Amino acid sequence: MSEELKYKTIADYYYDWETWEDQNGILQYVSPSCKRISGYEAEEFLNNPKLFESIVLEEDIEIWNSHRHEISNRDKTFENQFRIHHKKGYIVWVEHVCKAVVDDKGQNLGYRANNRDITLYKNSIETIIKNEVQFERIIDSLPFSLSIITLDGTVLYINPKGLDYFEAKEEEIIGKKTAVIHWVEPERRLIWIEQIKSNGIVTDFEMHIRTAFGKELWAMGSGLIIEYQGQTCVLSTQHDITERKEMEESLRQSEEQYKLLFENAAESIVVIQDGKVALSNDMSTLLTGYSAEELGEIHFMNYIHPDDTETVVSNHMKRLDNEEVDRIYKYRIIKKSGEIRWVEMNSLKISWKGRPATFNLLSDITERKLAEDALRVSEEKYRLLFENAVEAILVIQNAEIMMCNPMTSKLTGYSLQELTKMKFLDFVWEGHNEKVFSFHKKRLAGMKGDTKQQFKIVKKNGEVRWIESDGIKIDWNGEEAGLYFAMDITDRKATEDKVLYLSYYDQLTGLYNRRFYEEELERLDTKRNLPLTIVMADVNGLKLTNDAFGHGAGDKLLKVVADTMKEELRREDVLARIGGDEFILLLPKTDSTSAELLVERIREKIAKTMVEKITVSVSFGFDTKTQENEDMEKIFTQAEDYMYRRKLLESSSMKSEMITLITRGLYERDKNEQSHSERVAELCIKTAEALKLESHHIGEIGLLGMLHDIGKIGINQNIIKSNTIISDK
Incomplete structure (x- = not known):
């Protein structure tokens, strides 16, 4: 992790609201904790430079403005307190501390500011001033520990929640120097007291507490210098954050193991301790054929090829003894099935559960070794395969095309002579340059990930084609290079796009x-x-x-x-x-x-x-x-x-209109149709009357007779008037 990333990570998780302005007064950084205090996201402050000023209460805007005029004095730290409108509408008291930041040459780099929520303490102090009786009633019912302690640690007052928190009785704690005892790390209390003496107030101070019964807790504490009973004392509060601290510790440990062991799950990952596998991933089982349980029960030498055992064991012991040894080397393993596979291992010494061990990344390079051996054993066979392959094959080293086959020429439109003078990105479509180069770097770094990538190239004649490529890292004339296989998938992509279109x-x-x-x-x-x-x-x-x-x-x-x-x-x-x-x-x-x-x-x-x-x-x-x-x-x-x-x-009206139009069209095409339809309708009505049907049925039958030839509207007149036999077609 880069130093910049480390410091950014620390800033991002800082409890207070941190900001950074450049020398021109433009915000460059706002910590995510701004949302806890103001309700606004960091992006909102970065996108709206006037947002901070706009949420300051009108009554306090002069404090804000005077502070903005004064910060030009870069040798002084400025502190002030003012109120802001929280995004949800309520008022928040903020303690604002800022100072100019200069580099080692005295050049102004801007201004760093710290904003802290002091609403609780402001409100508490105001309540104390307003009504002591009401103060005591409120303090006694506060959901967190509150106490008044002398600078030497004597407890003068503690509220009921504090007694519960420290698992103590009032007579066991009041008037005694128990405040010192309850700190797991007494030196932390001295730091706390010194900060209070220096600043008058300390907020968000993490305290490791031990109760009267020995139970260890974590609290987010604060302290404020006050005068109480004629003495200089500290008004102290403790909010229980034990659950949060335990969760943070659990997440920290989990994240550490995850980053250490499983960030590259595409490779076999094993931790070896005392000659056995203490931890392995699924890829280890796939590589060796042994289950995780079996790997943990047998000595790791049992699946090393006998001819390579001495080298592997020697390197392992040297690494544990902190001797200089190659981190990456190759050897053979024997799978549970008896199959022999070549692996490339990247190994380093670590501490695992408090004891030395090795952390190992293993990649199956069997196919690569076979390819390399085949190249060495039979140049002619390789050349036949290379020159007659249906895929384009390229060897790329230092971004240049060192070698390619005839299919590469066919694929790109450039001659072999032209290609060997080009960089491989020269014919890659501009919009895909970055991802293709990134893929190449990953292959050279030994990373597998997705085995294939798809991108566009521009042929010599300007035609754009889709390519699918696969690649591996190889040794080429003593230096690392990439061996790539590529094929034209333009037609396939077009078919896929068409299928996708048809599906929607x-x-x-x-x-x-x-x-x-x-x-x-x-x-x-x-x-x-x-x-x-x-x-x-x-x-x-x-x-x-x-x-x-x-x-x-x-x-x-x-x-x-x-x-x-x-x-x-x-x-x-x-x-x-x-x-x-x-x-x-x-x-x-x-x-x-x-x-x-x-x-x-x-x-x-x-x-x-x-x-x-x-x-x-x-x-x-x-x-x-x-x-x-x-x-x-x-x-x-x-x-x-x-x-x-x-x-x-x-x-109904639509159908009626359509039928009228159809019959009118039929009659216009053949003048005899109307008289014919009327005669058929008349015969139908007489038949219905003879059958003594009801009057509405007689009308429907008459209409049926009138429309009996309506289907002719869709038939060509030449067919209707033809005197010859009509074919099936």
Whole structure:
């Protein structure tokens, strides 16, 4: 960890609110603890330089302004106290200490400030001044320990909570120098007293306390110099932070082990102590074939190849004896199955549970060793494999292409001679340079991580292609290098993009589909998007249009509706086709009034459009979620019910209009059709009357006769009037 990162980490976890201004008065750093005191995030202060001044109480603004004028004196530390408005509305007392910071050359680097919440002590002091009786009543009921102690440690007063906290009785503690006894580390008390003497007040001082029964606790203490019963005393408080300290210690230990052992879980990690594996990860089991329990029971030499045992044991013992030895070396292991594998081990000495041990990272390099051996054993075989490989193969050293095969030339468009004079980033698309170089550095560092990466290259002719690459670290002429394998995946990426598009879009209308709508509904169903409105839309007469004019007309009808609705939407609105003739709209931050206006605009626009001389008709229904606890399924159902009620009112007139248009078109195409239809209708009515049917049934049968040839509207006239036999086609 860099020194800068260490100090930043310390600052970030500092209990007080720390700030740093540069020499121009511009905030460069605000510690996260500002939120505990002010309620505002650090980013809010950094983004708004006037925020601090704006939250200072108007009555205290002169204190703030005078302090701002004085801080130019860089040899002096300035302290003042003022009040601020907490983000939640209440008042917080702040003790503000700042001082100019200079480097070793006397150059002004800016100003460092410390802000501490002293509200409790201010309020306590004010309460004491106002009413001593009330003070005692309040102090006695405080939920934390409060005591008055002389500078030599004699306890003059302690409240009931303090007696409980120290597990003591009043007669055992009042008038006695028990304050010294209760400190686990008495020297810490001396530091505390000196700070109080110097500053008059100390807050947020961590105390390690021992109760009368020997129980050890942690407290966040404070001290304030006061005059009490004619003596200079310390008004002391203790807030129990034992649970927090225990949690911090537990987290610290856990984080230390985690960072030490499992940050690179892609490698085998083992801690060896007393010749056995004290700790191992899952990759160790995968590498050796032994379970963690088995590894802990057998000596680590049992799975080292006999020819390498002497070297491994010697290095291990030298490391434990702090002798100089290579940290990284290679040897063979024998798996539980008997298989021999090559490993590369990075080892160092550590203290494990208070005793010496070694921490070891093992990487399986068998394939790499085989590749290296194969290169040494048969240059010709390698060359055949290399030159005829279906993948591009490159050796990269110091960012330069040391060697590449013909497929690399085909992939990039550059000749082999050109490539060996280039750096490998020369043909990488500019937007992917950083990630490709980072991948290369990780490989050279021996890190595996993701074995493949995808990036774009620019060929010599300017064509951009997608590449998938894999790489390993190798030894090339005595120096480390990267061996990379690459292939063109442009067509595959295009197919993947198409599949992704089809999975979220309706092919006919180009709108989102039901799957996308359901995911967006889940994403948008949050408090910040309220009111959230669902609009349901159903196209009237789609089936009748398909039956009368063919599915092409029906498709055209759906596209017209989709395009018309899309024109009226905002960028954040979501429009999807969720069924054959059903559409749905998700309108975040839209109340029912706004939704109704939108629906009316769409309805009016749709009413002005026609398909096959038929006015387009769509029924709408909507409902709005206004409360966070409302169920979106219920909102959906109510919108759908509303839509279907509208459809009942609008659908009949739509169908009637369509039938009239269809029959009119049929009669216009063939003048005999109308007289023929009327004769059939007349015969139907007479038949119904002969059967003595009810009058409304007679009317329906007559209408049926009138419309019996309505299907002809979708058939070509040449076919109807043809005197020849029609083929199946």
